[in-house]
Amino acid sequence: xxxxxxxxxxxxxxxxxxxxxxxxxxxxxxxxxxxxxxxxxxxxxxxxxxxxxxxxxxxxxxxxxxxxxxxxxxxxxxxxxxxxxxxxxxxxxxxxxxxxxxxxxxxxxxxxxxxxxxxxxxxxxxxxxxxxxxxxxxxxxxxxxxxxxxxxxxxxxxxxxxxxxxxxxxxxxxxxxxxxxxxxxxxxxxxxxxxxxxxxxxxxxxxxxxxxxxxxxxxxxxxxxxxxxxxxxxxxxxxxxxxxxxxxxxxxxxxxxxxxxxxxxxxxxxxxxxxxxxxxxxxx
Amino acid sequence: xxxxxxxxxxxxxxxxxxxxxxxxxxxxxxxxxxxxxxxxxxxxxxxxxxxxxxxxxxxxxxxxxxxxxxxxxxxxxxxxxxxxxxxxxxxxxxxxxxxxxxxxxxxxxxxxxxxxxxxxxxxxxxxxxxxxxxxxxxxxxxxxxxxxxxxxxxxxxxxxxxxxxxxxxxxxxxxxxxxxxxxxxxxxxxxxxxxxxxxxxxxxxxxxxxxxxxxxxxxxxxxxxxxxxxxxxxxxxxxxxxxxxxxxxxxxxxxxxxxxxxxxxxxxxxxxxxxxxxxxxxxxxxxxxxxxxx
Numbered sequence: 309x310x311x312x313x314x315x316x317x318x319x320x321x322x323x324x325x326x327x328x329x330x331x332x333x334x335x336x337x338x339x340x341x342x343x344x345x346x347x348x349x350x351x352x353x354x355x356x357x358x359x360x361x362x363x364x365x366x367x368x369x370x371x372x373x374x375x376x377x378x379x380x381x382x383x384x385x386x387x388x389x390x391x392x393x394x395x396x397x398x399x400x401x402x403x404x405x406x407x408x409x410x411x412x413x414x415x416x417x418x419x420x421x422x423x424x425x426x427x428x429x430x431x432x433x434x435x436x437x438x439x440x441x442x443x444x445x446x447x448x449x450x451x452x453x454x455x456x457x458x459x460x461x462x463x464x465x466x467x468x469x470x471x472x473x474x475x476x477x478x479x480x481x482x483x484x485x486x487x488x489x490x491x492x493x494x495x496x497x498x499x500x501x502x503x504x505x506x507x508x509x510x511x512x513x514x515x516x517x518x519x520x521x522x523x524x525x526x527x528x529x530x531x532x533x534x535x536x537x538x539x540x541x542x543x544x545x546x547x548x549x550x551x552x553x554x555x556x557x558x559x560x561x562x563x564x565x566x567x568x569x570x571x572x573x574x575x576x577x578x579x580x581x582x583x584x585x586x587x588x589x590x591x592x
Numbered sequence: 593x594x595x596x597x598x599x600x601x602x603x604x605x606x607x608x609x610x611x612x613x614x615x616x617x618x619x620x621x622x623x624x625x626x627x628x629x630x631x632x633x634x635x636x637x638x639x640x641x642x643x644x645x646x647x648x649x650x651x652x653x654x655x656x657x658x659x660x661x662x663x664x665x666x667x668x669x670x671x672x673x674x675x676x677x678x679x680x681x682x683x684x685x686x687x688x689x690x691x692x693x694x695x696x697x698x699x700x701x702x703x704x705x706x707x708x709x710x711x712x713x714x715x716x717x718x719x720x721x722x723x724x725x726x727x728x729x730x731x732x733x734x735x736x737x738x739x740x741x742x743x744x745x746x747x748x749x750x751x752x753x754x755x756x757x758x759x760x761x762x763x764x765x766x767x768x769x770x771x772x773x774x775x776x777x778x779x780x781x782x783x784x785x786x787x788x789x790x791x792x793x794x795x796x797x798x799x800x801x802x803x804x805x806x807x808x809x810x811x812x813x814x815x816x817x818x819x820x821x822x823x824x825x826x827x828x829x830x831x832x833x834x835x836x837x838x839x840x841x842x843x844x845x846x847x848x849x850x851x852x853x854x855x856x857x858x859x860x861x862x863x864x865x866x867x868x869x870x871x872x873x874x875x876x877x878x879x880x881x882x883x884x885x886x
Contacts, residue, residue: 339692341696386871390870393692394825394874396629397629397818397821398866398867401822401863401866401867402863402867404859405859405864408857408860462689512703512704515696515697519700522693551707552708554700554704555705555708558697558701558704561693561697562676562694562698565690565693565694565697569690
């Protein structure tokens with residue numbers, strides 16, 4: 309039983325990260341290979357605050373979120389003016405930079421040895437609760453004017469600008485929200501796994517977040533969650549084929565983009581009304 | 593830093609920069625035509641590094657022959673990747689974001705495939721020469737590095753001739769300006785794109801071989817391509833010459849920084865410098881501004 313709880317914990321943790329990327333990649337079409345940096349920032353802020361400065365646990369989470377959001381703002385300010393591909397690359401650089409900096413500041417962060425001895429303070433209830441809250445926020449943002457602005461930017465940046473959307477500002481808002489949620493996930497990570505090190509979330513993990521969003525379907529929050537749950541649960545159960553599952557994932561992604569460019573779940577969204585009517589309440 | 597180490601680091605940096613320049617051009621060729629960042633270039637590099645290793649240790653021991661075979665193999669890999677991964681979505685006229693996703697996925701696929709099948713072991717190329725270094729006065733120069741520099745220079749020269757003089761090269765350049773019009777002029781655009789991937793693959797093959805020969809081969813070897821992509825961006829997308837200059841500069845800067853501030857802090861300095869540069873000149877050193885159209 310303990311094993312299943314552990315699996316569920318890890319899966320929920322990564323699902324939070326995937327959700328954090330959904331707003332940015334799924335709705336706005338921004339690709340960041342540097343989400344790992346925000347995971348690290350969140351995890352290390354929480355851990356350093358707790359272990360070195362003896363901040364009580366409930367306070368560490370908000371601190372991590374604020375630091376993450378602020379870093380997101382700082383990085384977003386110069387880079388979001390750039391082309392999407394350049395943004396991708398600069399965020400990748402930011403990820404490498406963060407890793408190098410954490411290795412460098414070994415007095416505070418323990419360097420390559422990482423930080424051990426973090427108590428387990430986060431259980432399944434808090435994780436699932438967080439998912440529900442984040443899901444609620446994201447789903448509502450998606451249906452609001454904010455989300456529609458994002459979709460407009462994703463589909464055609466120039467046209468969105470012409471329609472009076474401040475593209476740059478909207479992108480910054482999205483990026484800050486996204487990095488705040490990712491940092492929150494990172495902080496939870498520290499208190500679930502109880503050990504953190506600079507290599508825990510590399511560019512490949514960040515790329516997986518993007519890729520899972522695409523497989524699930526850019527327009528389908530439900531699809532993204534199902535895909536992420538399936539992928540990470542699968543990974544925990546089949547530890548012995550660890551690396552091969554990424555090869556498998558890559559194949560699935562290529563097949564999906566070629567045969568179903570809108571993702572496996574397309575536009576399908578789980579909703580109460582849709583269930584009663586037995587009809588797909590498709591919304592764009 | 594003494595004068596001797598300075599000269600030595602300069603030479604090393606130039607040779608490393610030559611390889612970055614190769615990567616930048618291989619990357620830029622595709623970017624110019626299809627306007628997306630081709631991260632799958634790292635897949636070609638990784639595959640060719642392994643191919644070159646197995647070829648030179650198991651079958652043929654001659655340096656020149658293995659280099660040429662690996663190079664051609666790289667071109668083949670480039671074409672295959674284009675056919676399998678990019679052509680299907682191109683024919684559906686998908687958005688550029690899908691190209692980006694597929695290229696990142698291909699890079700991931702190859703890296704994870706090698707680390708799953710061959711493990712994270714290091715494979716070292718055989719020694720091709722008896723003496724690995726020679727001295728001029730008090731300066732020691734590594735032969736491998738010189739070969740790297742010479743090969744890159746020759747290849748880049750040949751490529752620029754090819755792009756300027758041959759029919760294929762002119763077609764590639766025409767498609768770089770505008771992808772639709774050449775097809776109205778009776779140019780087979782599929783063939784042009786395939787040949788661009790072939791040439792990019794050739795450059796990737798040489799890169800993989802040289803990098804593998806200088807260091808050693810492991811599943812994460814494809815990561816060196818990111819330096820080339822960075823060089824392409826600094827140099828300005830759309831300008832192959834700018835990419836070459838930026839690649840050389842990057843190599844020299846890296847070699848000097850490693851000697852001066854150490855290998856650990858070098859990425860911090862380089863990436864912050866790039867972010868600053870992009871802040872001032874988002875279009876790179878020699879590039880034109882691109883508007884993102886739908």
